[in-house]
Amino acid sequence: MNSTEKLRLIFSKHLPQNSIPYCLDLWIKNGFNFTVTPTRKTKLGDFRWRRDSSRQTITINGTLNPYQFLITYIHEVAHLHTYLHYGVETAPHGKEWKITFQKLMSPLLKVEIFPKDILIPLSRHMRNPKASSAGDLFLNKELSKYDLNHHVSEEVFLADLKPGLQFELQGRKFKKKETRRTRVLCEEIPSGKKFLISQLAKIKPLED
Incomplete structure (x- = not known):
């Protein structure tokens, strides 16, 4: 089995089927090392540029889930194309990357690739893409519906919890206070200390 067939097999396990030819073509045109990793809490994907190597790593x-995997794949390939076309001194998520990301995502923004409930917020997100799709509340909520453990998980987004209710996060208990833009002021129980926590944090609601 050659490298192309090996990558096609990997893609068949992780990507929406209709997106595989396009994603494979991106790899064929500008080859790079590609690895699927275990879960990392701080990132969905990663692009590594080495000046001493002609072949970069994603x-x-x-x-x-397949739709989040696809968005992340295009996000990282956009970094590669940005550096190849504009040089390595460009900002990681600057205007050059945004233009490149939009161009690469454009052929995929259709119902043959994404379900409509994802396609609507994704199309809106792509008008001015952020450094991470995980920072877009509406898009992330729709994407999370397709996670493998979605139907069995007791966790919800902090944004969906009513103010005044208690919740658990990483083994610590909090009470939700007020929302401040993308973060929520929360009070730790019983210390009373205040923390700003992302609206996108997955939390476990608690009964008072």
């Missing part, structure tokens, strides 16, 4: 978390 890694993506293997636990992502």
